[in-house]
Amino acid sequence: MGKGKSFFAVEAATGNSLPVEFAGATLDEVNEASALAWEAFPSFSETGLETRAAFLDRVALEIEAIGDDLIVRAMAETGLPRGRLEGERARTVGQLRLFAKEVRAGRFQELRFDAGDPTRKPVPKPELRLRNVALGPVAVFGASNFPLAFSVAGGDTASALAAGCPVIVKAHSAHPGTSELVGHAVQKAVSDSGLHPGTFAMLFDTGFEVGQALVADHRIKAVGFTGSRRGGMALVKIASERKQPIPVYAEMSSINPVILFPNALQQRGADIGKAFAGSLVLGAGQFCTNPGLLIAIDGPGLDAFKDAARAALAETPAQTMLTGGIFKAYCEAVQRLASHSSVAELARGQDGKEFQAATVLFETDASSFLAHPELQEEVFGAAGLIVKCSDERQVLEVLDNLEGQLTIALQVDEADHPAAQVIVPRLQQLAGRLLINGFGTGVEVSPAMVHGGPFPATSDGRSTSVGTLAIYRFLRPVSYQDFPDVLLPSALQNSGTGK
Amino acid sequence: MGKGKSFFAVEAATGNSLPVEFAGATLDEVNEASALAWEAFPSFSETGLETRAAFLDRVALEIEAIGDDLIVRAMAETGLPRGRLEGERARTVGQLRLFAKEVRAGRFQELRFDAGDPTRKPVPKPELRLRNVALGPVAVFGASNFPLAFSVAGGDTASALAAGCPVIVKAHSAHPGTSELVGHAVQKAVSDSGLHPGTFAMLFDTGFEVGQALVADHRIKAVGFTGSRRGGMALVKIASERKQPIPVYAEMSSINPVILFPNALQQRGADIGKAFAGSLVLGAGQFCTNPGLLIAIDGPGLDAFKDAARAALAETPAQTMLTGGIFKAYCEAVQRLASHSSVAELARGQDGKEFQAATVLFETDASSFLAHPELQEEVFGAAGLIVKCSDERQVLEVLDNLEGQLTIALQVDEADHPAAQVIVPRLQQLAGRLLINGFGTGVEVSPAMVHGGPFPATSDGRSTSVGTLAIYRFLRPVSYQDFPDVLLPSALQNSGTGK
Numbered sequence: 001m002g003k004g005k006s007f008f009a010v011e012a013a014t015g016n017s018l019p020v021e022f023a024g025a026t027l028d029e030v031n032e033a034s035a036l037a038w039e040a041f042p043s044f045s046e047t048g049l050e051t052r053a054a055f056l057d058r059v060a061l062e063i064e065a066i067g068d069d070l071i072v073r074a075m076a077e078t079g080l081p082r083g084r085l086e087g088e089r090a091r092t093v094g095q096l097r098l099f100a101k102e103v104r105a106g107r108f109q110e111l112r113f114d115a116g117d118p119t120r121k122p123v124p125k126p127e128l129r130l131r132n133v134a135l136g137p138v139a140v141f142g143a144s145n146f147p148l149a150f151s152v153a154g155g156d157t158a159s160a161l162a163a164g165c166p167v168i169v170k171a172h173s174a175h176p177g178t179s180e181l182v183g184h185a186v187q188k189a190v191s192d193s194g195l196h197p198g199t200f201a202m203l204f205d206t207g208f209e210v211g212q213a214l215v216a217d218h219r220i221k222a223v224g225f226t227g228s229r230r231g232g233m234a235l236v237k238i239a240s241e242r243k244q245p246i247p248v249y250a251e252m253s254s255i256n257p258v259i260l261f262p263n264a265l266q267q268r269g270a271d272i273g274k275a276f277a278g279s280l281v282l283g284a285g286q287f288c289t290n291p292g293l294l295i296a297i298d299g300p301g302l303d304a305f306k307d308a309a310r311a312a313l314a315e316t317p318a319q320t321m322l323t324g325g326i327f328k329a330y331c332e333a334v335q336r337l338a339s340h341s342s343v344a345e346l347a348r349g350q351d352g353k354e355f356q357a358a359t360v361l362f363e364t365d366a367s368s369f370l371a372h373p374e375l376q377e378e379v380f381g382a383a384g385l386i387v388k389c390s391d392e393r394q395v396l397e398v399l400d401n402l403e404g405q406l407t408i409a410l411q412v413d414e415a416d417h418p419a420a421q422v423i424v425p426r427l428q429q430l431a432g433r434l435l436i437n438g439f440g441t442g443v444e445v446s447p448a449m450v451h452g453g454p455f456p457a458t459s460d461g462r463s464t465s466v467g468t469l470a471i472y473r474f475l476r477p478v479s480y481q482d483f484p485d486v487l488l489p490s491a492l493q494n495s496g497t498g499k
Numbered sequence: 500m501g502k503g504k505s506f507f508a509v510e511a512a513t514g515n516s517l518p519v520e521f522a523g524a525t526l527d528e529v530n531e532a533s534a535l536a537w538e539a540f541p542s543f544s545e546t547g548l549e550t551r552a553a554f555l556d557r558v559a560l561e562i563e564a565i566g567d568d569l570i571v572r573a574m575a576e577t578g579l580p581r582g583r584l585e586g587e588r589a590r591t592v593g594q595l596r597l598f599a600k601e602v603r604a605g606r607f608q609e610l611r612f613d614a615g616d617p618t619r620k621p622v623p624k625p626e627l628r629l630r631n632v633a634l635g636p637v638a639v640f641g642a643s644n645f646p647l648a649f650s651v652a653g654g655d656t657a658s659a660l661a662a663g664c665p666v667i668v669k670a671h672s673a674h675p676g677t678s679e680l681v682g683h684a685v686q687k688a689v690s691d692s693g694l695h696p697g698t699f700a701m702l703f704d705t706g707f708e709v710g711q712a713l714v715a716d717h718r719i720k721a722v723g724f725t726g727s728r729r730g731g732m733a734l735v736k737i738a739s740e741r742k743q744p745i746p747v748y749a750e751m752s753s754i755n756p757v758i759l760f761p762n763a764l765q766q767r768g769a770d771i772g773k774a775f776a777g778s779l780v781l782g783a784g785q786f787c788t789n790p791g792l793l794i795a796i797d798g799p800g801l802d803a804f805k806d807a808a809r810a811a812l813a814e815t816p817a818q819t820m821l822t823g824g825i826f827k828a829y830c831e832a833v834q835r836l837a838s839h840s841s842v843a844e845l846a847r848g849q850d851g852k853e854f855q856a857a858t859v860l861f862e863t864d865a866s867s868f869l870a871h872p873e874l875q876e877e878v879f880g881a882a883g884l885i886v887k888c889s890d891e892r893q894v895l896e897v898l899d900n901l902e903g904q905l906t907i908a909l910q911v912d913e914a915d916h917p918a919a920q921v922i923v924p925r926l927q928q929l930a931g932r933l934l935i936n937g938f939g940t941g942v943e944v945s946p947a948m949v950h951g952g953p954f955p956a957t958s959d960g961r962s963t964s965v966g967t968l969a970i971y972r973f974l975r976p977v978s979y980q981d982f983p984d985v986l987l988p989s990a991l992q993n994s995g996t997g998k
Contacts (some may be wrong), residue, residue: 432978
């Protein structure tokens with residue numbers, strides 16, 4: 001595709017190059033893609049709702065039409081198992097169809113009508129009509145850990161297209177073959193829908209140059225990103241230093257605390273420990289919502305939890321990580337925790353081959369956790385840390401010192417409700433989603449989902465990247481005052497959808 | 500009030516000190532106010548809707564109860580005439596009451612309910628309930644040009660309080676007496692409503708230290724500002740460099756272009772010229788929505804417009820500006836334009852005493868305007884610039900090179916509609932509000948109003964600072980998964996307002 005530096009895809013399980021070569025984009029190609037997207041923007045943003053919805057449905061169909069090739073390719077490139085990838089594909093096409101429905105419903109336009117009153121004193125009241133308009137072309141960065149649902153045609157792309165924004169994807173170099181298959185599917189849907197070819201483009205790059213140039217381009221009006229804190233903040237910086245700064249929706253780092261309440265621990269500490277182990281190792285821990293931190297008051301209930309978690313983890317095989325780089329970073333982070341003076345290793349999963357990570361569960365006490373802010377840093381992978389507290393007061397102190405999170409889960413029994421009632425109002429200031437007696441690792445794609453949260457979980461805690469609310473990230477309100485019907489956008493005309 | 504450096508209010512018309520002394524805040528007092536606001540936040544954000552609405556109504560009543568003292572004081576400090584200030588007071592209390600209604604209606608909570616399905620395969624569907632929660636304590640900067648409607652109890656304060664956010668106002672030093680009267684009114688309403696005293700605080704400072712410390716304080720979670728581009732961007736920088744960056748809603752600079760279409764000019768060029776002159780000099784041009792730029796195709800219609808504007812402006816007396824600093828900056832900016840090699844002076848209003856500014860209307864041609872980006876810089880005051888274009892193509896070129904605006908107005912007759920239809924889609928990318936056959940200087944406080952726009956009109960073009968939508972600036976969504984009723988916030992309970 002591109003004319004830049006070429007590269008090979010890498011098999012996650014072996015670190016070996018796969019046979020097909022991919023070509024990175026040049027800066028000229030970034031410029032060309034941005035120019036095309038800008039050209040496509042006026043028509044794409046004003047397509048009728050049915051046209052845009054049908055296009056999203058068609059993208060879903062085209063992705064399904066790739067068939068098993070997509071799964072096989074993604075398995076090779078990411079090391080993720082078939083079942084997980086089939087589920088992720090279902091989620092990806094389901095997401096596109098959900099946004100198609102959302103577009104058809106039209107609510108996201110948020111139409112408002114204020115009647116005028118020419119007789120009002122001292123000044124006449126103007127007539128005002130309001131709707132949301134699309135921000136403009138959006139740059140989307142594919143994520144390493146969800147090669148389908150947070151990548152080329154993932155949540156950011158689906159919600160930006162639904163909003164009426166052309167999309168340029170910077171594909172993640174960890175799964176170029178998967179990206180190419182999906183990218184072609186979207187391009188076919190664009191063309192078969194008779195849309196401007198600039199509606200969608202995809203660029204490859206194994207480095208940072210292409211992505212940085214994209215975010216700096218004056219025709220790009222918003223950015224969607226899922227990845228590391230360092231990567232996200234680098235994009236935020238570029239976006240804020242532009243002549244016209246633009247919003248960056250970067251989902252970055254979260255350790256998703258789980259608070260174990262005393263009665264729940266006492267009644268079913270072992271059950272919770274086993275369930276926790278299952279959540280921790282899901283997808284080799286490579287979820288944004290991986291439960292990386294446990295907070296509990298020490299005692300027999302916590303001991304039962306630990307025993308069960310230890311037993312479950314001991315039987316857990318090592319799992320292939322997404323890339324050699326992620327594997328290396330995980331090993332280093334685990335090593336840092338293992339050698340930390342205030343941290344003890346509590347349990348460890350089975351070892352594996354190279355690129356396969358063993359799960360590790362650590363523990364520390366509340367005072368050490370509070371004294372060492374580095375213990376809050378996200379470890380991307382299946383590593384967890386238990387923070388033992390001496391009493392409820394210490395639990396509160398730990399909570400008051402937590403950074404922003406995507407999710408916080410509470411394990412509670414009925415007898416814990418009074419204590420939980422005290423804590424929930426604080427927790428809602430810390431996270432986008434709170435869960436009772438579950439773990440955050442399943443992220444439902446639905447209207448009431450929030451997959452977002454205060455910094456550093458995301459760079460913009462007022463938004464979500466999963467669920468129908470995600471469309472609002474790419475919209476802004478415009479008010480039309482005293483417009484004759486013929487000059488109004490059709491949704492606001494007297495004969496339009498809104499009146 | 501404060502323990503910092505004291506200062507006197509200044510009479511706008513004379514530059515003389517007024518007799519009462521005010522005390523600036525110290526950094527200790529900033530810290531104390533933030534600590535109190537943080538303490539007030541949990542209870543204030545969870546007040547029942549009726550309690551919060553009644554509080555806003557009470558603030559309006561208390562402001563009215565100050566009576567004429569408020570108007571007299573504001574007249575002295577700002578130089579604005581009685582009629583304008585009485586209108587602004589009506590707008591301020593009307594705004595508070597509108598937000599009270601909005602709070603009672605409860606729509607801003609955006610409650611969402613997704614039913615669960617424990618039998619779903621392969622994984623059960625969780626139950627999700629969503630609501631918007633308040634961001635936290637908000638710092639509001641009073642504006643110099645609206646001593647009531649954009650100051651201590653103005654739009655930012657009203658919308659933040661409505662959202663459930665405690666507010667700390669940094670009062671503008673140009674009208675400390677006015678601020679103190681309103682600040683006491685709000686404090687009385689807080690106390691009479693039985694709310695936590697940290698719900699509202701006001702700080703004085705003649706410099707930047709207090710405001711900067713406020714924005715940097717970790718307990719402040721959002722900022723509302725109306726003022727200069729330099730001032731707004733300084734706050735954006737501080738907010739983005741915090742350990743936890745926060746949103747800044749800064750309304751900064753806009754020249755509010757007016758596009759004069761050929762048929763409208765031909766039919767009623769003189770009428771438009773007269774109406775324009777009236778809008779330009781309103782409030783000595785000290786409106787964010789002041790029409791500072793006219794774009795038109797040269798010809799007899801434009802000549803008629805210019806003749807009428809010239810005649811009207813020649814009869815316009817000079818007007819007292821808000822402060823000596825603003826007067827000086829206006830004179831310098833006018834001088835820069837007058838001596839600009841590509842700019843000609845077209846009309847001038849009457850001269851006045853010191854601190855009184857004369858209106859000036861300049862003209863240039865499109866090529867010069869495009870070649871000199873500095874001609875787009877906002878002149879705060881009653882100065883306008885006409886950009887003469889040779890044809891429609893040149894009008895489009897000028898539009899394509901405009902920065903973001905609060906408003907863009909079109910003067911059109913029916914015969915201009917085809918040409919306007921081409922331009923409107925571009926304009927909606929440039930401004931928050933578009934008007935037909937009017938000027939942007941009246942800003943209606945209502946549900947369909949957008950007083951915002953792309954950078955540099957504001958630092959966040961996805962929002963509005965006037966109208967009921969303004970409340971959304973201070974909210975973020977939170978999702979509650981599988982919560983027992985007793986742990987949910989009341990609005991989301993089965994017996995709550997939403998179900």
